[in-house]
Amino acid sequence: MRAVLPDVLTEALARHGDRVAVTDADGSLGYAELADRARAAADRIARHATDGERLRVGLYATNCVEYVVGYLATVYAGAVPFLADSAFGPFELSRIAEDCGLDLLIHAPSADVRDVVDESLTDDGEFGFLTVSRVRRYSTPRPRLLDDTEVCRFTSGSTGRPNCIEFSGAAVSAAAANWVKGTGLSADDRIACFAALSNGLAFNTSLLAAFLPGASLHLSHGLPTASRVVRLLESTAATRLVAFPALYESIVRRSPEEGFATVRTAISSGAPLRDTVREEFTRLTGVPIHNYYGVAETGPLTYAADGRGSGLGAPLPGVDLLAEEHGIRVRSESMGSRYLNAPGVFEQRLDDEGYYRTGDQGQLRDGALHLTGRTSRMVNVGGRKIDPIEIAEVLRTAHGVLDAVAFEAENQHGEPTLAAVVATEPGVTAQSLRTHCAATLPSFKVPGILRLVDRIPANSIGKPSIERLRRLLGEPHSN
Known part of the structure; x- marks a missing residue:
């Protein structure tokens, strides 16, 4: 089967020539330069291919120009990129490598990949400061990819193993094209992206979507503090800001007086954004925040075009969304195909009509989606879905622990x-x-709030009382 993405990327990069394609703190590449760098790096990757098997290449790094080069190079090489969250620790990374049968890993030299790789491969600098390593072989057979799979991304699983979502090239291309059409992204836009490119918020809104119309993508290294946001916006004259709600909370607390003169649109997704934060951000900066609703398995679904209301906007092109009593169901042109490493789990969430059950509850009011809750147990923290049962099970394995319950709460800033x-x-x-949790879980799954007690409070039928547990968090304690 002929791949879709190489042709889409080739046409887009060729069409925009010397325009700036991507920048970070260390440099920039125009569209033609990006194409040349990606082709050279693709040749290096292709040398490791074997007959009849597409290479599986993990990308494990923070946002940078070299990450984009590595992603495009993997696609051009006829290999399949697996976009691993850089927040994953060694434990989850090793599970990904084994579950998915990775061949190569593109990573930062400082990344702890000792349990995953056999050797670093020599190169001629095609990947900049990033390292390409050969992944060690596991005894378990690796699962077979679907013939049309061109990109794999991850979402939190319920067993400590991130679920690997397979996407066809057509789905990835549709996600980008429909985002461009539905949000009015143009060649005049300069996108300041503070979400990881492995996450759906950035992947769907700021990678291929930026390149289709010839926009420029500006990336930031390190922790995205409010001051770093302002510096990047000013230095790039950015017109779009892409970030998670927590960053908007941080900006509001800082109360900036400048830095947003060129920004026309701020985009938020991944977790609920409080109306008070949205309103205060706009009051301080003059920039409306446009909510965006998407699901890892289905791609971008809605967009609030006016940026004024509290809803998540209307469905994007290519999206069929139903908000019903038993939850939100969707079909989209950008939908994933299945979980590579969890046979049958994805399919169980599809109904007979091919709609995906999101696990969210909500209503369509005047054409805009408003979320009202969850039908599943997953909690949303910083744009990442976490299974509280998994966290409780890890805690129960610690020495001296009798029982544990994990759940979503608010920190001192009112953030989830x-x-x-x-x-x-x-x-x-x-x-x-x-420390016990950090040994087996990525940092974002380690509880931000821990309360130690003699026994877990229960309700009248013997189950943990979430209401009483929440009250415990507000009481003085010595731990």
């Missing part, structure tokens, strides 16, 4: 965070539990 109440024996500390 992961909390856990843990019944322990004497001598157990919150720090020891965090």
